[in-house]
Amino acid sequence: MRKYLNPKKKDWDELLKRPMNRTSELKDKVSGVLEDIRINGEVAVRKYSKMFDRSAPAEIAVSCDEIEESVKLISEDLKNAINLAAKNIRKFHETQRQTYTKTETVKGVVCWQKAVPIQKVGLYIPGGTAPLFSTVLMLGIPAKIAGCKKIILCTPPDSEGNINPAILFAAKVAGITDIFKVGGAQAIGAMAYGAGKIPRINKIFGPGNQYVMTAKQLISLYDVAVDMPAGPSEVAVMADKDSDPEFIASDLLSQAEHGPDSQVLLVTNDESIVDKTELEIEKQLSMLSRKDIAAKSLSHSVAIVLDSEEKMADIINEYAPEHLIISMNDYQKMSEKIVNAGSVFLGKYSPESAGDYASGTNHTLPTNGWAHAYSGINLDSFIKKITFQEISEEGIKNLGPVIETMAEAEHLGAHKNAVTIRLNKIKKQ
Amino acid sequence: MRKYLNPKKKDWDELLKRPMNRTSELKDKVSGVLEDIRINGEVAVRKYSKMFDRSAPAEIAVSCDEIEESVKLISEDLKNAINLAAKNIRKFHETQRQTYTKTETVKGVVCWQKAVPIQKVGLYIPGGTAPLFSTVLMLGIPAKIAGCKKIILCTPPDSEGNINPAILFAAKVAGITDIFKVGGAQAIGAMAYGAGKIPRINKIFGPGNQYVMTAKQLISLYDVAVDMPAGPSEVAVMADKDSDPEFIASDLLSQAEHGPDSQVLLVTNDESIVDKTELEIEKQLSMLSRKDIAAKSLSHSVAIVLDSEEKMADIINEYAPEHLIISMNDYQKMSEKIVNAGSVFLGKYSPESAGDYASGTNHTLPTNGWAHAYSGINLDSFIKKITFQEISEEGIKNLGPVIETMAEAEHLGAHKNAVTIRLNKIKKQ
Numbered sequence: 001m002r003k004y005l006n007p008k009k010k011d012w013d014e015l016l017k018r019p020m021n022r023t024s025e026l027k028d029k030v031s032g033v034l035e036d037i038r039i040n041g042e043v044a045v046r047k048y049s050k051m052f053d054r055s056a057p058a059e060i061a062v063s064c065d066e067i068e069e070s071v072k073l074i075s076e077d078l079k080n081a082i083n084l085a086a087k088n089i090r091k092f093h094e095t096q097r098q099t100y101t102k103t104e105t106v107k108g109v110v111c112w113q114k115a116v117p118i119q120k121v122g123l124y125i126p127g128g129t130a131p132l133f134s135t136v137l138m139l140g141i142p143a144k145i146a147g148c149k150k151i152i153l154c155t156p157p158d159s160e161g162n163i164n165p166a167i168l169f170a171a172k173v174a175g176i177t178d179i180f181k182v183g184g185a186q187a188i189g190a191m192a193y194g195a196g197k198i199p200r201i202n203k204i205f206g207p208g209n210q211y212v213m214t215a216k217q218l219i220s221l222y223d224v225a226v227d228m229p230a231g232p233s234e235v236a237v238m239a240d241k242d243s244d245p246e247f248i249a250s251d252l253l254s255q256a257e258h259g260p261d262s263q264v265l266l267v268t269n270d271e272s273i274v275d276k277t278e279l280e281i282e283k284q285l286s287m288l289s290r291k292d293i294a295a296k297s298l299s300h301s302v303a304i305v306l307d308s309e310e311k312m313a314d315i316i317n318e319y320a321p322e323h324l325i326i327s328m329n330d331y332q333k334m335s336e337k338i339v340n341a342g343s344v345f346l347g348k349y350s351p352e353s354a355g356d357y358a359s360g361t362n363h364t365l366p367t368n369g370w371a372h373a374y375s376g377i378n379l380d381s382f383i384k385k386i387t388f389q390e391i392s393e394e395g396i397k398n399l400g401p402v403i404e405t406m407a408e409a410e411h412l413g414a415h416k417n418a419v420t421i422r423l424n425k426i427k428k429q
Numbered sequence: 430m431r432k433y434l435n436p437k438k439k440d441w442d443e444l445l446k447r448p449m450n451r452t453s454e455l456k457d458k459v460s461g462v463l464e465d466i467r468i469n470g471e472v473a474v475r476k477y478s479k480m481f482d483r484s485a486p487a488e489i490a491v492s493c494d495e496i497e498e499s500v501k502l503i504s505e506d507l508k509n510a511i512n513l514a515a516k517n518i519r520k521f522h523e524t525q526r527q528t529y530t531k532t533e534t535v536k537g538v539v540c541w542q543k544a545v546p547i548q549k550v551g552l553y554i555p556g557g558t559a560p561l562f563s564t565v566l567m568l569g570i571p572a573k574i575a576g577c578k579k580i581i582l583c584t585p586p587d588s589e590g591n592i593n594p595a596i597l598f599a600a601k602v603a604g605i606t607d608i609f610k611v612g613g614a615q616a617i618g619a620m621a622y623g624a625g626k627i628p629r630i631n632k633i634f635g636p637g638n639q640y641v642m643t644a645k646q647l648i649s650l651y652d653v654a655v656d657m658p659a660g661p662s663e664v665a666v667m668a669d670k671d672s673d674p675e676f677i678a679s680d681l682l683s684q685a686e687h688g689p690d691s692q693v694l695l696v697t698n699d700e701s702i703v704d705k706t707e708l709e710i711e712k713q714l715s716m717l718s719r720k721d722i723a724a725k726s727l728s729h730s731v732a733i734v735l736d737s738e739e740k741m742a743d744i745i746n747e748y749a750p751e752h753l754i755i756s757m758n759d760y761q762k763m764s765e766k767i768v769n770a771g772s773v774f775l776g777k778y779s780p781e782s783a784g785d786y787a788s789g790t791n792h793t794l795p796t797n798g799w800a801h802a803y804s805g806i807n808l809d810s811f812i813k814k815i816t817f818q819e820i821s822e823e824g825i826k827n828l829g830p831v832i833e834t835m836a837e838a839e840h841l842g843a844h845k846n847a848v849t850i851r852l853n854k855i856k857k858q
Contacts, residue, residue, distance in 0.1 A: 020651070074838075081834040088534035088828075095532045096542065103524045105517040105789035113525065116768050118802050119746075130840040166838055202801040217650055221658065222449065225802035229650065246854070250847040257843040284850075289842045317548075335817065339545050343816045350820040351847040357835045358828055360534035361816040372631040373547050373654035375814040385804040387772045387790040388764065391779040399517075399787055405510040406786040409503075409595055411559040413718045414686040418679040418780040421713075425675070 001266065001281075001303045003274055009314075015302065016319045018231070018263060018368055030185045030214040037189030042196030048186035049156075052211075053127075055181075057161035061197050062168065062179035070168035078166065085358035086137050086173045092360030093142045096379035108395025113385045117147040118225075120199065121382060122191035123176070124206035127156035127183050131164035132207070134356065138363050138377065139205045140174030146382030151176050152201060154191060156183020184208075188215035192224045203227070205364070205377065227377060231368025234263035235352055236321035236341075238312055239277075241270040242329040247348055248273070249280035251325050254353050256297035257290040264301035265319065267312050274303045313337035320371035323352045342371045396422050430695065430710075430732045432703055438743075444731065445748045447660070447692060447797055459614045459643040466618030471625030477615035478585075481640075482556075484610075486590035490626050491597065491608035499597035507595065514787035515566050515602045521789030522571045525808035537824025542814045546576040547654075549628060550811060551620035552605070553635035556585035556612050560593035561636070563785065567792050567806065568634045569603030575811030580605050581630060583620060585612020613637075617644035621653045632656070634793070634806065656806060660797025663692035664781055665750035665770075667741055668706075669757040670699040676777055677702070678709035680754050683782055685726035686719040693730035694748065696741050703732045742766035749800035752781045771800045825851050 007015055036044040049056035071079070102112040123139045125132055136153065143151045153176050157163055163181060171179055180198055182190055188208075194200035203225040204216060213230040220226040235255035237248050252264045268274060281298065285291050306312050313334060316324060320340035328334055331346045338344060342365030343355050355361045365376035375381075391399065400419045407415035436444055465473040478485035500508070531541040552568045554561055565582065572580045582605050586592055592610060600608055609627055611619055617637075623629035632654040633645060642659040649655040664684035666677050681693045697703060710727065714720050735741050742763060745753060749769035757763055760775045767773060771794030772784050784790045794805035804810075820828065829848045836844035 077834050078838050081831040081838075084535075084831050085835060088538070091534050092532055092540045095530060098527050101524060103521055103789070105520050106513075109517070109783070109788050111521045111789045113807065119768060120801075132839065134835060134839060221646055225799070244854075246850055247847070250843070250850045253843040254841070254847040257841060284843075284846065288846070289840070294843060338815070339548055341815055343818070346817060346819040347821075349822055349825040349851055350818055351825075351832075351851065353832050353836055353841075353844040353847045354538070354820055354825070354828060355816070355818055356832075356844060358831045359538050359818050359820065360532070360540045361818055370654070371813070371815075372549075373813065376816060378542065378814055378816070380809065380814070384800070384802065385807055385809070386767070386770055386800075387784070387805060387807075388775060389773070389779055389784055389788050389790055390775040391783055391788065392776075393778055396778040396780075396783070399783060402510040402513050402787045403780075403782050403785075405506050406514060406563060407782055409507050409510075410561065410563060411718070412683070412686060412782075414679070414682040414713075414723060415782040415785060417713065417717070418676075418683040418782045421675055421679045422778055422780065425673075 001278060001298060001301045003303045003305070005271065005305050006307055007304060012315055012318055019261060026210055026214045027218065030211055031218055033185045034189045034215060034218055037186060037195060038193045041194065045182060045186045045190045045195045048184065049182060052184050053156050055157050055159055055161055057157060057181050060181045062163060062181065067168050067172050067177065070165035073165035074169055079169065082133065082137070082170055082173055086141060088358055088360035089137050089141045090145065093145050093379050106395065106398050108392040109389065109399055111387065111389045113387055115383045115385055117149065117383050118202050119148065120150040120201040121148045122201040122204045123151065123153045124187055124204060124208055124212060125153060125155040125167060126208050126212070127158070131166050133166040133170035134363065135206060136167055136170035137174055140171060140176045142377065142379050143382050144175050146379055148382055150178070150199065150201065152178040152180065152191065152198065154180045154182045154187035157181040185211040185215035188212055188219060192219040227364065227381060228366055228374050229368065229370055231370065232261040232263055233258045234321050234367055235323040235325065236265040236267060236316055236319060237325045238316065238328055238334060239266065239268040239270070239273050240328040241273065243273055243327045244348055245273060245276035245280045248277045248327060249284050251351055253281060253284055253288065253294050254351065255323070256294035256301070257288060260293055260296035262297040264297060265321065266303040267315055268305055269307060269309060269312060271305045274305060309334060316341065320369050322365045322367045322371060325350065325352060340372050342366050342376045393426055397426060430707060430727060430730045432732045432734070434700065434734050435736055436733060441744055441747055448690060455639060455643045456647065459640055460647055462614045463618045463621070463644060463647055466615060466624060467622045470623065474611060474615045474619045474624045477613065478611060481613050482585050484586050484588055484590055486586060486610050489610045491592060491610065496597050496601050496606065499594035499601070502594035503598055508598065511562065511566070511599055511602055515570060517787055517789035518566050518570045519574065522574050522808050535824065535827050537821040538818065538828055540816065540818045542816055544812045544814055546578065546812050547631050548577065549579040549630040550577045551630040551633045552580065552582045553616055553633060553637055553641060554582060554584040554596060555637050555641070556587070560595050562595040562599035563792065564635060565596055565599035566603055569600060569605045571806065571808050572811050573604050575808055577811055579607070579628060579630065581607040581609065581620065581627065583609045583611045583616035586610040614640040614644035617641055617648060621648040656793065656810060657795055657803050658797065658799055660799065661690040661692055662687045663750050663796055664752040664754065665694040665696060665745055665748060666754045667745065667757055667763060668695065668697040668699070668702050670702065671758045672702055672756045673777055674702060674705035674709045677706045677756060678713050680780055682710060682713055682717065682723050683780065684752070685723035685730070686717060689722055689725035691726040693726060694750065695732040696744055697734055698736060698738060698741060700734045703734060738763060745770070749798050751794045751796045751800060754779065754781060769801050771795050771805045822855055826855060
């Protein structure tokens with residue numbers, strides 16, 4: 001870790017800089033794939049599955065039998081864990097339902113919002129060695145609670161055309177049965193434009209490699225909504241003299257093992273905790289299976305020592321971490337100062353991995369500074385709020401003249417006329 | 430209007446097709462402007478203001494005096510109207526505040542959401558002949574209610590370097606004082622990267638011409654969040670035999686006058702209403718100041734006659750109009766079937782222009798089919814929800830084994846270790 005002692009505020013920006021790839025090389029390639037799928041549908045999807053994933057099963061829809069079979073293939077222990085995690089995620093996301101009331105803004109003018117589920121959503125789950133079944137729960141459960149009518153899941157099969165049973169089991173627990181064996185940019189294209197059995201959907205969720213992310217970016221401009229912009233995963237830990245270096249090290253490492261581009265940040269008002277944490281990191285690192293990845297990520301990580309809690313909060317708010325662990329004595333007080341973060345973990349017994357899997361909060365969170373403006377995935381992500389208004393004869397009489405005046409001042413005569421015509425007819429009655 | 434009698438469902442897609450521009454000509458041009466601003470800041474902004482807007486005042490920040498002066502320049506009538514509209518918009522958006530409770534998902538594991546305002550937001554208001562002061566209210570008022578710390582407004586000045594007094598007055602009413610005389614793509618660039626007095630902000634809101642929209646699109650990929658994707662404005666009217674053709678015509682025209690690319694759709698189960706409406710349109714059109722624009726927009730508009738209310742709802746939900754006026758006898762029943770729309774106007778005395786200006790609902794709404802997945806602007810647009818979790822010693826003992834099992838199954842050893850290390854320390858105590 002690079003260590004900075006009381007860096008000046010004007011240097012924070014430079015010091016917190018994330019690696020940023022603005023090149024568009026990938027864009028042309030992915031753009032071609034998407035355009036091909038838009039025009040040629042299923043045939044194009046199969047072509048790219050063969051080309052990129054070397055696996056394009058004749059039947060891409062997962063059968064009920066395959067889903068049932070998955071139940072037998074995973075341990076009781078894992079099944080129980082997935083079930084409990086699902087229960088917590090469901091419980092927390094269910095609290096996110098809101099109530100809406102009608103408001104009479106002016107006598108005879110009643111306005112309200114109504115939450116309506118996004119009708120058709122698509123979830124993307126990457127393949128690879130580590131099956132991200134936890135993400136199936138994090139996306140599928142709130143989609144179900146929101147009441148989305150159609151929820152499909154795309155994930156690449158292995159070379160034998162199978163999907164990891166833990167992914168199928170998690171889907172079953174979440175209540176998702178429309179599962180397709182397609183991955184990569186071609187899966188995003190298929191969901192954006194429809195292709196064979198894969199229906200065109202309204203919003204796409206989920207992580208993926210750079211091809212998937214570029215495809216999501218491109219379709220979000222013209223065709224289909226996406227959950228949020230992408231970036232490498234991050235954690236920031238805030239520590240003071242009472243923090244436990246062993247815990248801090250384990251939290252930093254759990255982020256660092258995600259990938260060599262993972263971002264890890266330690267902010268403290270006690271310099272000695274940095275040194276102690278570094279010693280602990282070395283100790284723990286050697287025992288990790290993904291130590292090479294973690295070491296690479298740690299090599300560009302940063303520890304910052306600041307002389308006040310105020311500055312600690314300021315620098316975190318400037319960075320806007322995806323995950324923030326406040327491992328300080330008075331974590332409550334510090335947490336009240338935090339305005340930019342994805343998900344915040346309070347106290348020494350709240351590791352990030354609790355939220356990654358099972359506490360109930362969502363793990364799909366804004367990275368790359370997007371926590372300045374984005375929420376993590378929550379029930380809102382699967383609904384839209386439609387506004388309604390009902391205006392009575394009395395209402396338009398009360399409000400009409402105001403509308404006429406404003407429409408005229410904006411030079412929109414027909415807007416005015418839509419009111420005048422109604423007011424005149426009322427007068428004539 | 431093109432009229433279709435009971436078109437088959439398979440043809441709806443074609444019939445509802447919106448004009449779509451996928452070309453990227455503009456992109457390269459705008460991309461160059463943004464990159465220049467990112468690197469050269471204020472100097473570049475001034476350069477493009479001179480080049481494109483022919484107006485780059487030496488002092489771009491609007492002074493308090495200018496704002497106060499605006500009060501004297503507009504009529505009492507308009508001031509009163511703006512004040513009343515602001516009151517209604519404030520009242521309705523204030524009802525959108527939500528409450529959040531803490532949930533104990535497992536004994537010792539407490540999770541909650543907290544709504545935090547997006548700290549710095551930028552509002553863009555286009556210039557031109559029609560001063561869009563109503564949009565100042567629609568964006569500024571919810572930003573204030575949300576509690577955004579910094580709210581800036583950019584709008585292009587006229588050739589004398591002045592801003593329309595109605596815009597300044599509306600900003601004053603909304604409580605916005607950081608106003609800058611900059612327009613076009615360069616205003617978007619200045620807000621995205623910071624330029625001189627214009628601070629870098631976290632999310633950009635507001636309409637604009639194709640340069641502004643392209644700039645918003647481009648910055649949304651890497652730099653700053655934006656409110657929603659753009660498209661031409663639209664209205665759909667649902668009518669039955671009891672509807673008033675005079676009112677329908679006035680509503681269709683009020684949409685059509687926005688621009689030649691405005692989308693206008695009439696859906697009914699009574700063919701005669703189409704013919705009566707067309708007669709009324711001709712009558713009213715001749716009296717409108719913007720009749721040429723409206724006529725052009727109407728030339729590509731569509732009337733669809735369907736033989737059931739079910740099909741009427743289906744076709745509207747497939748189209749997902751920005752504005753929907755249900756001018757039918759039993760509008761309540763029909764409104765319950767609507768799942769895709771931006772804002773819905775119920776009954777014969779609820780013209781779209783009420784929501785455009787003064788009823789209290791927001792007029793910044795999803796166009797171009799984005800109502801399938803997006804809400805219109807509302808209080809949510811100016812906040813993020815951060816999740817928090819606080820896990821006690823008991824909590825991690827309860828939840829820890831589940832996390833360990835799941836992390837192991839995803840091959841993430843360090844994620845597991847962050848829990849194991851804590852459980853071991855608790856055991857040793």
